Amino acid sequence: IGCCLxxxxxxxxxxxxxxxxxxxxxxxxxxxxxxxVVEYSEISSETAHKTGPDGKLLYSHGNxxxxxxxxxxxxxxIKEKEADLMHHVAKKKIPxxxxxxxxxxxxxxxxxxxxxxxxxxxxFSECFTVLEVARK
Numbered sequence: 001i002g003c004c005l006x007x008x009x010x011x012x013x014x015x016x017x018x019x020x021x022x023x024x025x026x027x028x029x030x031x032x033x034x035x036x037v038v039e040y041s042e043i044s045s046e047t048a049h050k051t052g053p054d055g056k057l058l059y060s061h062g063n064x065x066x067x068x069x070x071x072x073x074x075x076x077x078i079k080e081k082e083a084d085l086m087h088h089v090a091k092k093k094i095p096x097x098x099x100x101x102x103x104x105x106x107x108x109x110x111x112x113x114x115x116x117x118x119x120x121x122x123x124f125s126e127c128f129t130v131l132e133v134a135r136k
Contacts, residue, residue, distance in 0.1 A: 010073035012129035015061040026063040034123040087114040
């Protein structure tokens with residue numbers, strides 16, 4: 001919180017460095033000048049493995065869902081930008097009740113969920129802060 005307050009950020013996120021390129025964690029990055037989270041299911045293996053001249057992963061900021069928002073920022077998003085929030089397609093193993101009333105936990109993907117995530121508002125931030133912390 002202190003880091004975001006010090007920088008007068010309206011929105012921010014703590015991240016950890018990804019353990020390996022295909023770790024099942026979303027990546028916080030800038031796309032077309034706007035901050036966002038690219039979910040691990042939405043990033044290609046080729047992109048996940050890209051490295052910079054120093055050999056480090058280009059997309060290494062793992063989202064740990066520790067976010068900061070000002071109330072003013074969230075009010076503005078709700079009032080002016082809520083319709084602009086996109087849906088994410090998530091293929092899931094969705095439990096269901098069969099014809100005998102038994103709960104079934106599927107072994108294979110059996111459904112699609114359309115999801116919106118709290119971090120989808122990052123793109124509306126005018127002053128976004130990313131703070132990398134140690135993985136513990």
